[in-house]
Amino acid sequence: FSQYEFSQIEQKWQQKWNQNIQSSHKKISDTNQEKYYVLSQFPYPSGNLHMGHARVYYISDVISRFEKMKGKNVINPMGWDAFGLPAENAAIQRNIEPSEWTYKNIQQMKEQMIKLGVVFDWDLELFTCREDYYKWTQWIFIQLLKNKLAYKKEAEVNWDPIDQTVLANEQVDDQGRSWRSGAKVEKKMLNQWFIKTTEYGKELFQDLSDLEGWPQAVQEMQRGWIGFSEGTQIKFELFSQQQQKCIDEIEVYTTRPDTIYGVTFLALAYDHQLATKFLAGQKEEDLADYEKMKNEIKSRKDLVVNKIGYKVKDYYAVNPLSGEQVPIYLVDYVLKDYGTGAVMGVPAHDDRDQEFAKKYQIPIKEVIKEETDNQSTKQVLVNSGKFSNLEIAEAKKQINEQLIQIGKGHVTSNTSMRDWLVSRQRYWGVPIPVIECPTCGVLPVPEDQLPVILPEKLGNPVQLKNGNPLAHIKDFVECKCHICGNNKAKRETDTLDTFVDSSWYFLRFPDSKNSLQIFDSNLIKYWAPVDLYIGGMEHAILHLLYARFIHKFLHKQQFVPLHKEPFKQLIVQGLVKSKSYRLKQTGQYLYPQEAQKYAEDELDIKIEKMSKSKNNGVNPLEEIEKFGADCLRMTLLFYGPNEKDIAWDGNLQKTLYSYLNKVWNLHLKIQSAYKNDGDLLKKMNKQEKISTFKKVYGYVENIQNALERKDRSFHVAIARQMELYNFLSELQEQSGITQEFSEIYEYLINSLYPFAPHTMSEIAENLYKKEYQFVWPDLLAIKNKHLNEDTISVKINVNNKFKGQLEIESSFMDSQNDEQIIKAINESLKLNISQYKNIIKINRKNAFVINVI
Ligand code: ANZ
Ligand code: ZN
Numbered sequence: 001f002s003q004y005e006f007s008q009i010e011q012k013w014q015q016k017w018n019q020n021i022q023s024s025h026k027k028i029s030d031t032n033q034e035k036y037y038v039l040s041q042f043p044y045p046s047g048n049l050h051m052g053h054a055r056v057y058y059i060s061d062v063i064s065r066f067e068k069m070k071g072k073n074v075i076n077p078m079g080w081d082a083f084g085l086p087a088e089n090a091a092i093q094r095n096i097e098p099s100e101w102t103y104k105n106i107q108q109m110k111e112q113m114i115k116l117g118v119v120f121d122w123d124l125e126l127f128t129c130r131e132d133y134y135k136w137t138q139w140i141f142i143q144l145l146k147n148k149l150a151y152k153k154e155a156e157v158n159w160d161p162i163d164q165t166v167l168a169n170e171q172v173d174d175q176g177r178s179w180r181s182g183a184k185v186e187k188k189m190l191n192q193w194f195i196k197t198t199e200y201g202k203e204l205f206q207d208l209s210d211l212e213g214w215p216q217a218v219q220e221m222q223r224g225w226i227g228f229s230e231g232t233q234i235k236f237e238l239f240s241q242q243q244q245k246c247i248d249e250i251e252v253y254t255t256r257p258d259t260i261y262g263v264t265f266l267a268l269a270y271d272h273q274l275a276t277k278f279l280a281g282q283k284e285e286d287l288a289d290y291e292k293m294k295n296e297i298k299s300r301k302d303l304v305v306n307k308i309g310y311k312v313k314d315y316y317a318v319n320p321l322s323g324e325q326v327p328i329y330l331v332d333y334v335l336k337d338y339g340t341g342a343v344m345g346v347p348a349h350d351d352r353d354q355e356f357a358k359k360y361q362i363p364i365k366e367v368i369k370e371e372t373d374n375q376s377t378k379q380v381l382v383n384s385g386k387f388s389n390l391e392i393a394e395a396k397k398q399i400n401e402q403l404i405q406i407g408k409g410h411v412t413s414n415t416s417m418r419d420w421l422v423s424r425q426r427y428w429g430v431p432i433p434v435i436e437c438p439t440c441g442v443l444p445v446p447e448d449q450l451p452v453i454l455p456e457k458l459g460n461p462v463q464l465k466n467g468n469p470l471a472h473i474k475d476f477v478e479c480k481c482h483i484c485g486n487n488k489a490k491r492e493t494d495t496l497d498t499f500v501d502s503s504w505y506f507l508r509f510p511d512s513k514n515s516l517q518i519f520d521s522n523l524i525k526y527w528a529p530v531d532l533y534i535g536g537m538e539h540a541i542l543h544l545l546y547a548r549f550i551h552k553f554l555h556k557q558q559f560v561p562l563h564k565e566p567f568k569q570l571i572v573q574g575l576v577k578s579k580s581y582r583l584k585q586t587g588q589y590l591y592p593q594e595a596q597k598y599a600e601d602e603l604d605i606k607i608e609k610m611s612k613s614k615n616n617g618v619n620p621l622e623e624i625e626k627f628g629a630d631c632l633r634m635t636l637l638f639y640g641p642n643e644k645d646i647a648w649d650g651n652l653q654k655t656l657y658s659y660l661n662k663v664w665n666l667h668l669k670i671q672s673a674y675k676n677d678g679d680l681l682k683k684m685n686k687q688e689k690i691s692t693f694k695k696v697y698g699y700v701e702n703i704q705n706a707l708e709r710k711d712r713s714f715h716v717a718i719a720r721q722m723e724l725y726n727f728l729s730e731l732q733e734q735s736g737i738t739q740e741f742s743e744i745y746e747y748l749i750n751s752l753y754p755f756a757p758h759t760m761s762e763i764a765e766n767l768y769k770k771e772y773q774f775v776w777p778d779l780l781a782i783k784n785k786h787l788n789e790d791t792i793s794v795k796i797n798v799n800n801k802f803k804g805q806l807e808i809e810s811s812f813m814d815s816q817n818d819e820q821i822i823k824a825i826n827e828s829l830k831l832n833i834s835q836y837k838n839i840i841k842i843n844r845k846n847a848f849v850i851n852v853i
Contacts, residue, residue, distance in 0.1 A: 253339025429495030
């Protein structure tokens with residue numbers, strides 16, 4: 001093509017790429033090379049890709065191509081998070097089966113992904129709604145059950161009366177309405193399955209600090225959710241005023257045992273188990289006071305309220321260290337099921353206690369003071385008996401020791417996280433693999449009987465609305481007990497939360513066809529962890545937490561041998577926003593075209609997340625028709641850092657479109673220069689050459705650094721490429737098309753390949769050859785070829801892993817003496833290689849590598 005015919009170019013290359021994906025089998029089992037596993041969070045098959053999808057997939061595709069160009073063994077798989085409620089709703093509306101709707105959407109979205117120009121390993125594709133996948137989801141559930149990490153419990157649940165289902169807390173909004181149906185959520189008691197995530201609270205919390213590749217904000221969100229703390233449980237003796245003796249003990253949980261001399265009251269949850277004892281035999285008016293408080297607490301809707309409490313009569317508590325007597329209150333601000341449900345009140349050092357103490361005129365006693373001695377400030381104890389003058393950390397330690405010694409305390413920990421409620425009273429999900437036998441009780445389905453198959457044909461989809469759909473299917477419910485043979489056994493009819501499906505899919509991809517085991521542990525040893533995981537902020541808490549939990553469980557069971565954490569590096573990409581236009585008078589959202597008919601002051605114009613309901617969505621496929629997929633990709637990535645929100649405005653595309661055109665036109669010039677003069681392009685003189693390649697080296701280095709940064713600064717990389725392009729066009733004006741010029745142009749083409757793969761493939765085919773292999777421009781090669789005279793730089797790999805680089809004499813690569821090479825490597829890289837099988841010397845276009853095997 002002499003014009004930049006993006007549409008035909010893109011079609012041609014998309015066809016090639018997707019034909020060439022035959023089998024990933026070879027690379028999957030090629031475990032000698034260095035691997036790279038990049039993964040975009042798999043989508044729910046809603047039927048249409050939006051700009052947010054395009055943004056994530058472009059991030060993973062750029063990284064996938066970049067890492068491949070650097071010689072790594074890369075996978076970038078894709079699958080479908082295909083169970084869930086929308087399919088059921090759609091099925092009801094259209095009178096079709098949920099599976100039909102789901103698979104049709106998948107087909108459509110897959111075609112759209114191909115049009116984006118992203119290349120996934122389609123032969124590793126998985127579907128959470130298919131038997132070959134959910135068999136293993138059920139298998140995991142059974143392993144959890146066997147390890148006492150799954151249990152059934154009567155629990156109060158959020159009940160959505162419209163969707164007829166239980167909702168997780170996160171699915172209920174601030175107004176107490178369902179995030180899906182909008183119904184007012186009710187409370188209901190139901191027997192539910194839970195997974196005991198709290199069991200791993202400590203390690204889920206503490207291992208976060210090893211995740212250097214995670215954004216700080218996400219780590220903090222995880223920490224906040226888990227709410228792990230280490231503290232002390234302390235026993236205060238409970239005295240009856242009348243009897244003047246100890247009749248019981250009250251145990252409190254504190255993270256600040258160092259403040260124990262500052263305790264001026266105890267605060268117990270208003271519904272603490274001792275409440276009945278405290279209230280027994282009290283006067284009418286006191287009981288009325290308590291009841292009044294209780295009703296107020298229960299009927300409250302606001303979160304921020306004045307603290308209230310009821311002062312317990314006839315009892316007091318005794319501080320185990322100071323011996324002081326303190327009053328007891330039943331209060332609203334202490335939670336019954338956190339810690340012990342009782343708190344030692346230290347108003348001088350705890351804000352909540354202080355607010356309460358001021359309201360009820362309780363004394364405030366300071367026990368920590370700042371002390372300044374020659375420049376350094378430290379916090380020390382005061383008014384604390386023999387512990388006075390100690391610093392906080394030391395005081396905590398000594399006070400804990402003392403409490404343990406006198407039998408009044410022990411060190412413990414707590415998480416504020418709750419166990420994971422996984423039961424859903426829905427049809428389109430994984431059947432929980434459990435039966436209930438009248439004689440034997442609740443039993444896991446034997447592993448060799450898995451999967452418990454979800455009946456694919458519901459027959460009458462109206463049943464979907466009516467309670468728990470599987471309970472209506474007799475053939476499904478009735479079964480025989482595998483232990484006693486009783487025919488009256490019944491299958492569990494709840495299905496699993498779809499977060500269970502997505503809690504382990506990243507482990508299945510490398511071995512997604514395995515029908516004998518969940519996956520081959522040896523393959524996972526090599527492919528785990530995911531090197532780069534990319535997804536949205538909406539999954540920063542729950543999905544990541546559940547995935548980390550299941551991964552840890554499988555690690556402890558030795559199915560995932562080496563790794564405690566599933567995702568080494570995480571990019572949370574920002575939203576794609578655009579202008580929304582709302583008619584002030586009616587509140588109605590207008591399409592941008594309609595909005596033009598109105599005056600500005602008639603409209604409310606905001607920049608918001610693209611969404612159907614706000615009529616401000618921009619369809620990526622329509623943009624591809626206008627300027628091409630390469631242009632869309634570069635535009636989305638050029639807006640700014642991956643993790644920042646971007647505001648789509650339609651203009652930036654034109655800039656990138658013209659940039660791509662310029663790069664295209666330059667290749668036409670080179671092509672015609674080749675034609676006129678064959679190999680006889682003129683050469684630069686030595687001086688010109690050195691000064692030119694010094695600059696080129698700098699540009700390539702900048703591009704590469706931007707790409708290798710933790711946050712993968714694509715926008716910077718593209719800007720640096722544009723500088724390289726500008727440099728090239730100036731060079732062309734000055735000295736025409738030289739051999740060196742076309743060599744530099746090749747660097748540009750290669751560094752642009754991850755960002756504009758169709759266009760660059762077409763250019764490379766025109767200029768070079770049919771099966772052109774893109775490789776990342778090697779900085780050492782540029783240096784060796786153009787900038788160094790007597791020495792060359794060599795990369796040293798040991799077992800294919802990069803260990804460092806050496807400056808050596810050019811003749812070194814020809815030397816035959818392996819011992820000498822090893823000696824030099826050991827000395828300058830501080831390695832200790834004593835045994836090796838082989839030394840492989842590679843010279844790829846002046847990029848020298850010595851690989852010691
Ligand atoms: C005395 C104290 C003094 C406290 C001080 C704090 C500061 P985390 O980190 O969240 O575990 N607490 C304990 N159980 C509670 C409950 N059921 N409801 C409400 N608050 C409770 O916080 C532990 C701290 O929260 C504990 O340490 C306790 O107050 C309070 F200067 O004890 B502290
Ligand atoms: Zn039985």
